[in-house]
Amino acid sequence: xxLFGTTTGFGAGTxxxxxxxxxxxxxxxxxxxxxxxxxxxxxxxxxxxxxxPGNFLIGGSWxxxxxxxEVQDNGQTVPKAQQMHTGxxxxxxxxxxxxxxxxxxxxxxxxMWDLNSNQAIQIAQHDGPIRTIHWITAPNYSCAMTGSWxxxxxxxxxxxxNPMMSLQMPERCYCADVVYPMAVVATAERxxxxxxxxxxxxxxxxxxxxxxxxxRCVAIxxxxxxxxxxxxxxxxxxxxxxxxxSPPNPAKDNFTFKCHRSNGTNTATPQDIYxxxxxxxxxxxGTLATVGSDGRFSFxxxxxxxKLKTSEQLDQPITACCFNNNGNIFAYASSYDWSKGHEYxxxxxxxxxxxxxxxxxxxxxxxxx
Amino acid sequence: xxxxxxxWELCKENIQPLRHGRTISALHQALCQQHEGNNAALNxxxxxFESELxxxxxxxxxxxxxxxxxxxxxxxxxxxxxxxxxxxxxxxxRRFTDDKKYQDDIRYxxxxxxxxxxxxxxxxxxxxxxAQGIGTMQAALYIAWSEENEKRGNLKMADxxxxxxxxxxxxxSDKLHVFHRALQARVCRQMMSSMTDQQKDHDDDDDxxxxxxxxxxxxxxxxxxxxxKKAVVPINRASASVGYARGLKLKQPLGPKQNSRLMIFDExxxxxxxxxxxxLEIWTATPTARAKENEQKPEKWxxxxxxxxSRSGLSVAVPPPVPTFQPFVEEDHQPPAVTPCKINxxxxxxxxxxxxxxAQETPLKMLQERSQHTQEAAAEGKTREQSMYCKELxxxxxxxxxxxxxxxxxxxxxxxxEQ
Numbered sequence: 001x002x003l004f005g006t007t008t009g010f011g012a013g014t015x016x017x018x019x020x021x022x023x024x025x026x027x028x029x030x031x032x033x034x035x036x037x038x039x040x041x042x043x044x045x046x047x048x049x050x051x052x053p054g055n056f057l058i059g060g061s062w063x064x065x066x067x068x069x070e071v072q073d074n075g076q077t078v079p080k081a082q083q084m085h086t087g088x089x090x091x092x093x094x095x096x097x098x099x100x101x102x103x104x105x106x107x108x109x110x111x112m113w114d115l116n117s118n119q120a121i122q123i124a125q126h127d128g129p130i131r132t133i134h135w136i137t138a139p140n141y142s143c144a145m146t147g148s149w150x151x152x153x154x155x156x157x158x159x160x161x162n163p164m165m166s167l168q169m170p171e172r173c174y175c176a177d178v179v180y181p182m183a184v185v186a187t188a189e190r191x192x193x194x195x196x197x198x199x200x201x202x203x204x205x206x207x208x209x210x211x212x213x214x215x216r217c218v219a220i221x222x223x224x225x226x227x228x229x230x231x232x233x234x235x236x237x238x239x240x241x242x243x244x245x246s247p248p249n250p251a252k253d254n255f256t257f258k259c260h261r262s263n264g265t266n267t268a269t270p271q272d273i274y275x276x277x278x279x280x281x282x283x284x285x286g287t288l289a290t291v292g293s294d295g296r297f298s299f300x301x302x303x304x305x306x307k308l309k310t311s312e313q314l315d316q317p318i319t320a321c322c323f324n325n326n327g328n329i330f331a332y333a334s335s336y337d338w339s340k341g342h343e344y345x346x347x348x349x350x351x352x353x354x355x356x357x358x359x360x361x362x363x364x365x366x367x368x369x
Numbered sequence: 370x371x372x373x374x375x376x377w378e379l380c381k382e383n384i385q386p387l388r389h390g391r392t393i394s395a396l397h398q399a400l401c402q403q404h405e406g407n408n409a410a411l412n413x414x415x416x417x418f419e420s421e422l423x424x425x426x427x428x429x430x431x432x433x434x435x436x437x438x439x440x441x442x443x444x445x446x447x448x449x450x451x452x453x454x455x456x457x458x459x460x461x462x463r464r465f466t467d468d469k470k471y472q473d474d475i476r477y478x479x480x481x482x483x484x485x486x487x488x489x490x491x492x493x494x495x496x497x498x499x500a501q502g503i504g505t506m507q508a509a510l511y512i513a514w515s516e517e518n519e520k521r522g523n524l525k526m527a528d529x530x531x532x533x534x535x536x537x538x539x540x541x542s543d544k545l546h547v548f549h550r551a552l553q554a555r556v557c558r559q560m561m562s563s564m565t566d567q568q569k570d571h572d573d574d575d576d577x578x579x580x581x582x583x584x585x586x587x588x589x590x591x592x593x594x595x596x597x598k599k600a601v602v603p604i605n606r607a608s609a610s611v612g613y614a615r616g617l618k619l620k621q622p623l624g625p626k627q628n629s630r631l632m633i634f635d636e637x638x639x640x641x642x643x644x645x646x647x648x649l650e651i652w653t654a655t656p657t658a659r660a661k662e663n664e665q666k667p668e669k670w671x672x673x674x675x676x677x678x679s680r681s682g683l684s685v686a687v688p689p690p691v692p693t694f695q696p697f698v699e700e701d702h703q704p705p706a707v708t709p710c711k712i713n714x715x716x717x718x719x720x721x722x723x724x725x726x727x728a729q730e731t732p733l734k735m736l737q738e739r740s741q742h743t744q745e746a747a748a749e750g751k752t753r754e755q756s757m758y759c760k761e762l763x764x765x766x767x768x769x770x771x772x773x774x775x776x777x778x779x780x781x782x783x784x785x786x787e788q
Binding site for chain 2: 043062087088090106129131149172174188189214216236237270271272273274275293294337338339340341342
């Protein structure tokens with residue numbers, strides 16, 4: 001992976017040198033562009049787990065397809081395979097052994113894609129679009145967890161057409177994350193539920209939302225012993241909450257911070273607030289990345305409570321992001337997230353996935369890790 | 370068929386009456402669905418309306434709201450919280466407050482009137498409407514407003530409202546006149562009946578018995594006074610206007626005018642302190658909606674704290690005396706079974722620490738904030754913060770949507786229209 005170092009000051013917001021505007025504004029960070037990106041907005045990205053050699057990137061899009069690329073060590077991306085759904089794909093995830101990919105779609109089904117045979121079979125069915133899918137590996141069971149807009153959370157043994165378990169939620173599932181033995185689901189109307197997955201999945205606690213606006217994305221983080229201990233929750237109005245499940249001092253340990261807003265120090269013009277589209281934790285450093293509707297990504301250290309870096313502004317919102325299994329690569333997707341509705345949608349606009357070297361920039365401030 | 374009728378008969382009391390009546394088939398279907406708990410179809414229809422609200426691109430967005438509200442009323446005959454009818458009305462009304470196009474649209478005005486009737490203080494709403502120019506050309510506004518005044522006994526005010534309506538040239542004007550004349554007739558009768566009774570009171574001071582005998586029998590007659598005392602239990606079976614039906618020869622005036630020895634303050638007789646025309650106040654916001662039940666968070670009842678007992682003297686609470694007898698225990702006595710707890714004890718949010726009470730969000734406050742914002746913006750040429758997403762689209766209907774849901778709805782619509 002070649003190193004690209006562009007560290008311009010925060011707030012400078014250049015959209016490109018005059019004359020190079022078109023090329024720079026879509027990739028101002030000059031990161032590696034993935035070849036053959038999807039034709040419509042990218043909804044989700046996922047890198048292969050460490051159990052598999054190499055780096056394979058999966059991306060689902062609103063063009064109803066899921067694509068797989070191999071990311072080689074020299075930075076080259078090679079498109080490998082593609083699968084289709086009958087509706088836009090909303091979420092993807094890998095099985096723990098890296099041989100299968102699970103895809104969830106608006107067509108109310110979820111599929112399991114065997115990469116070796118390039119066959120995909122349906123493994124789940126809901127009454128509404130499936131918004132999230134995660135693979136759970138427990139000592140005594142393995143299953144796929146699907147969260148849907150039909151207000152249910154279902155668990156699927158891939159061999160059976162019926163779910164092994166179905167849990168009712170108070171509202172539609174908007175985002176979820178799983179790190180065994182914990183699962184967090186954020187729903188509409190600011191609902192927040194934590195599940196414990198030992199033995200069998202069950203509701204652990206319902207939490208009052210630390211945020212005042214619609215929940216948009218959630219990611220679980222781990223403690224120094226590699227156990228899940230809390231989660232980061234992003235809202236539709238430029239704010240992320242860091243919430244620990246059982247902190248020694250909740251008032252002090254839990255906090256929220258503002259992000260993806262414009263004109264931080266400049267009070268003369270109104271501050272524009274953008275949605276936080278995705279949150280990802282670095283698998284090694286424990287620092288986090290957020291991507292927003294403003295077309296920027298930011299890296300944060302939640303323990304030192306500081307911002308590590310903010311990118312230049314892309315000309316489109318960033319809709320998805322993820323780290324690879326060893327934290328060297330940060331992938332982010334630039335496409336329209338529908339934050340301003342139908343009128344601002346331009347089907348002709350190209351969508352991109354960028355890859356960036358993440359080894360250095362996400363080192364925590366205080367080197368706690 | 371007999372069974373179908375029975376369904377409806379069984380919950381007559383729970384069915385909210387509609388002015389224009391209900392279609393029996395829709396009513397029956399709604400009751401059956403609720404009985405069976407068939408929510409999936411209801412949810413789908415609701416979802417369809419919600420997405421239509423957001424995806425509509427025609428000239429008449431009010432039409433979607435009107436249909437949604439009509440469907441809600443038919444489907445949830447009991448009204449109540451799950452129908453979200455009050456929320457819907459509130460949203461619909463606020464959505465088009467600034468829209469000049471709908472100001473005199475009868476459908477919109479009727480929505481406002483329905484909203485007002487559900488509020489704790491409809492008078493505020495009507496005054497706001499007049500100040501904003503909503504429905505000022507519609508007879509319905511004046512009729513409803515006047516009726517409200519009449520209910521409260523402000524007959525003079527009710528009359529002046531009609532006069533105002535006539536002055537504004539509200540349509541349909543003949544309807545307005547009919548209602549106005551009806552009101553005037555009622556007022557006259559009431560005044561006359563109270564006048565004749567007062568005269569009678571003066572005349573029959575010594576006469577203990579009932580005054581002029583009433584040859585005809587009247588059902589539901591007033592309780593007649595017995596003995597020297599004139600005091601009679603006041604009866605107020607219906608609103609003031611109904612009294613007319615009993616005939617002019619009523620002895621007892623209806624309303625708070627009994628026991629005429631006492632000079633009871635009567636606002637209708639005293640000179641009006643308010644000016645004739647209803648004052649046009651500058652209203653910047655719609656007034657409070659109905660007090661929302663079950664939506665307030667629990668709060669402390671009082672600030673009273675029980676004082677801690679002083680250290681000296683009666684410091685220790687005396688424990689209850691041990692009974693001198695042995696409580697009888699049955700042989701096969703078992704400890705009371707633990708009541709089955711539906712709430713998982715691990716879910717401790719039920720008993721979480723009380724949070725400071727969130728100020729009740731009334732439409733007044735929300736609109737005031739919005740108008741303050743826009744006022745500040747106008748004054749200083751800026752707003753403090755600006756959300757860079759389509760808030761209106763997301764929060765248009767009763768429930769919220771996320772970006773993906775919006776997009777998915779549009780995708781679904783496109784698919785349907787292509788098929």
